[in-house]
Amino acid sequence: MTSDVDGDTTELSRPARRQAEIAAYVVEHGSVSANDLVEAFGVSVMTVHRDLDELERQGVVRKYRGGVSAQPTSVFESNVAYRLNTAQTEKTAIARHARAMIEPGMSVMLDDSTSALALVDLFEDITPLTVATNFLPAITKLTALRDITLLALGGIYSATHDSFGGMPCAEAVEALHTDLLFCSVSAVSPTHAFHQEEEIVLVKRAMLRSAKTKVLLVDHAKLQRTALHRLAPLTDFDVVIVDEKTPQDLIQPLRDHGATVEVAKL
């Protein structure tokens, strides 16, 4: 059973998808041998090894002679490939909704989230615009656009997130102040936003301090989970945007605690 990660969308190249599936498989089984994976996925040993090398580079698994073992789940969850595979249509809808908040001439900050990335595709029509981000895929996309001032937030590259972070990044953020911030997190409780990784929290907190209007992008999958670090209370955000698939009984508690929640139509 070729353990499918999400059933849902497919925006990924074949190897990337298989790698995400292998990652899931490894996480599920704790530790497996290369040959197990050969059987499970019907590819050659060579390919399995290449996939595992890549996953190790991203920090998702640990290789040793005879097989691989999973790293803490937190790493897996923040793995870019995995995230890209998740709730793509919802993220697009949320992005379309968020777009309405942006006027030409504004300065916008984006964090290293796939939700924010969906937003980038809509920028072309809202020029001129100043965009600051530490997310490499976003940076790459933005370099090709005219009439957009791109402010790259540098820092230490993380292969897991495909973004820049650490203290250098936090400092770069602190030197700025943008009109808008669009960011996402890995988990949302009725009162707070959460994230697994301290390093990321560091940068996101700095971003929250460096923007006038803060917007949290939340697809419904986030609402039923938690994570280690409490990033900020939801009331720190001016708007929380959720997708239409979010059950009403999950939205109401947020509002009860004072959050401004908007629902994006698909």
Added chain:
Amino acid sequence: MTSDVDGDTTELSRPARRQAEIAAYVVEHGSVSANDLVEAFGVSVMTVHRDLDELERQGVVRKYRGGVSAQPTSVFESNVAYRLNTAQTEKTAIARHARAMIEPGMSVMLDDSTSALALVDLFEDITPLTVATNFLPAITKLTALRDITLLALGGIYSATHDSFGGMPCAEAVEALHTDLLFCSVSAVSPTHAFHQEEEIVLVKRAMLRSAKTKVLLVDHAKLQRTALHRLAPLTDFDVVIVDEKTPQDLIQPLRDHGATVEVAKL
């Protein structure tokens, strides 16, 4: 006559090469119409317009109804595509020579020069390594490598250079101190290094302050030219590396003024 930019090497995609040639053509003629270019280069109007759009995005030409005109030569010279086309083999040789200065574990800073980019291809075998750079092509290459800590220097994106600059970048540089710096300039006199653009000078100066050992990479074409801004005296560099094609009578003056010059074998 299809004014060839450099005659020399060809490491560029067809459109990029044609764009460089068009740029040269425009610079030469001051201003031309789209139809002129259609004839001169034997492509469709559409393609010409696309090329011109791209060149305008890079700041090399200015479009108006009925044609295009050239921007100051300085911009043309610092155009990335143009530089990539120039003295590729020499740069590779210089890079191989420079490589010997790097030991595993060191921290290295690179500026936004194609000379430095040639060096990146050699990093894979000198791990572990910490590399800081503001040059997007270099950043992209480095993200794919293992055992290299990549420290991206953020800042304002410049399409002309395909790199990040401005004050944010200078600040990011100043927060660091690396073992080595490899950089290049657009012109070298017997006593000084020069560059056309103030913004770039700003960043390069900061880099010079932020490294212990400074290395200047100079292919022979640089030695017979000058540029607006005096970047620094050559004695500020610990080593100046030139390629083998450099005439002896151009090298000697540098040495006479106290520079340490090394010649890279092809």
Added chain:
DNA sequence: TGTTCTTACCGTCTTCTGATGTTATGTTAT
């Protein structure tokens, strides 16, 4: 030393991006 697992190298194949031209629509000048 033998076995098992891993890596390096190479050739083939596929896939996918990106370049290009054509036609149609829009825009600016005269």
Added chain:
DNA sequence: ATAACATAACATCAGAAGACGGTAAGAACA
């Protein structure tokens, strides 16, 4: 209003990058 020019949209095509497997060489373990 009409002509010249510019852009947009679309379909096709080519080239290049990447994926993949096989074999052979190498490293770790027992």
